[in-house]
Amino acid sequence: MPALKVIIFGANGAVGKAAALEAHRKGASVTLALRDVFKTIAGLPDLPRVKADLTDPSSLREAIRTSGATAAFVYTMNDMEPAFEALKESGVDYVVLLSSWTIYPNDVEKAATSHAIPARHAKAEIALKASGLKYSAIRARYFASNVVFESAAVKKGQVDVLNPDGVNDYIAPEDIGTVSGAKLFSEPEIVPIIGARLLTEREAWRIIANELDCPIKINELDYDEFVNRKGISLAIGTAYPDEIKYPLKLRPVGLENVRKYAGRDPMTFEEWVKIHRKEFLS
DSSP states (O other): OOOOEEEEEOTTSHHHHHHHHHHHHTTOEEEEEESOTTOOOTTOOOOOEEEOOTTOHHHHHHHHHHHOOSEEEEEOOSSOHHHHHHHHHHTOOEEEEEEEGGGTTSOHHHHTTSSHHHHHHHHHHHHHHHHTOEEEEEEEOOBGGGGGGGHHHHHHTEEEESOTTOEEOOBOHHHHHHHHHHHTTSOOOEEEOOOSSOEEHHHHHHHHHHHHTSOOEEEEOOHHHHHHHHOHHHHHHHHSOHHHHSOGGGHHHHHHHHHHHHSSOOOOHHHHHHHTHHHHHO
16 A cells, blocks of 8 residues: 655644654655755654745645645644645645644634634634545643743743643643644544643642752732733633633543554653753753
């Protein structure tokens, strides 16, 4: 049987890179779609590259013509209808979309009218469904890598937090990408995934401090001050009650989906921080 031909967008990021590695490991003919085809991507084998941008339908048509891909991994952007149309017209019949757990607990139509993060992903899922393409949506919530955005604050020994006792799942981008790459080989479905365990922000920063062997003070801000410093979208997501952010019935499903498609338990936050320790210090 001929190898499945897939095209991976965003392979210069941790999720896309892991998706490419998993698809390659499983025997697919993998092409990387990049804005800069000459960019060095550490940890990837020498895979074919094509110049393409999800905001440029003509580049997508050329990328699919060149690669012959029939399956694609894409990340979410605004206004994706033209991209999905171009992929379909060019021969792609199945798309794996990196979507968001923040769509829950609503259905996708209601989430599309919500605030920025769930709305953007819900609109992408709606556009993908309307395109007529077969698709899977990988719904992940809180990337472990989000904490690296606070690296400057970490170096100063203190971080600003709105809800230190609120929980996040800190899912490893490597796990998200591995599930996505594996999903290119299986039937279309909505796939919620979750990190190894829910941690409060206080617990997460304690883990980081222990690994870096440096004190990190938590500054608890009120809502208005947090909005002024971090923005409204992050504040809204942080302020949600834990049972809204992580519906109880979905938590075991999210864990099992990682095990099913990655073939292993989710990476713990401690493991992820240890692997990425240098990113906090660079």
